[in-house]
Amino acid sequence: MFSIGEVSKRTGVKVPTIRYYEEMGLISPSERSDGNQRRYSRGDVERLTFIRHARDLGFEIDRIRELIALSHHPQAPCDGADRIASAHLAEVRQKIDQLKRLEAELERIVSHCGGHTVEDCYVIRALSDHGLCEHEH
């Protein structure tokens, strides 16, 4: 059995975050020591590793909850999990596209200012007037 601090070191999930995950129902309440401290099993460490990795890959808590629920039915078809991952990939791509539009616009704005005073700073002017932009954001 591991203390919460040991689990934190092993999984890279911070101590308060582990407690938060418990409260959110992502992990079930662990056993306790005689002095009421949390004691975790190897299985708990695995689950937290899973959660950590899914979070690192950008999955939301609710999606992770669904993935965990699915993983409890090993014989069920896996298209549910695949759909969650595909949907997440689509969202990531959308964000990339939007950020690229921002990047282009910001690059243009920044490079345009050969400015001296605030009065004729292109950054300030561009922010004041979307008409100077080349695309929507």
Place this chain on the structure above:
Amino acid sequence: MFSIGEVSKRTGVKVPTIRYYEEMGLISPSERSDGNQRRYSRGDVERLTFIRHARDLGFEIDRIRELIALSHHPQAPCDGADRIASAHLAEVRQKIDQLKRLEAELERIVSHCGGHTVEDCYVIRALSDHGLCEHEH
């Protein structure tokens, strides 16, 4: 003088958001009607347009506050504004890079599952084990 609703329509900033910006000190408290309703000038509309555009371009509230402060000194050199915009551009680029790494990893994971059951679903397995990943995230 415009009511808060009119300003909202003109600037695209929602009514509660305008009040929120006032509370945050992004705009100074407006005049009031006899019945205590907010009344805005053309200058207020311009400032909210500026804020809206800066938000659309991803600038944080604090940075916008700084940009507004700078714009009150038209004769000052504009490198402060330029630096804020450049720093923001750098952050946007960093986010794009990170999301691209996620995209690559997710694409690989999703396309790898020719799966049938949850038991041998590659999505679930990949989430359980970062060792299967090709990069850090």
Place this chain on the structure above:
DNA sequence: ATAATCCCTCCAGTGACTAGAGGTTCAAGA
């Protein structure tokens, strides 16, 4: 036995809003 470290619960704060409750003011039509 004592000291250092860890752990407990509870509460508050982050950013940038958004939504709702319960009440007041305004503008326009009859």
Place this chain on the structure above:
DNA sequence: TCTTGAACCTCTAGTCACTGGAGGGATTAT
């Protein structure tokens, strides 16, 4: 002028996924 309905007011709480701190108890090593 009166009335109706839309728009407005303040205040509070909720969103997401944590993070930090206060004030106290437990564990572990010496």
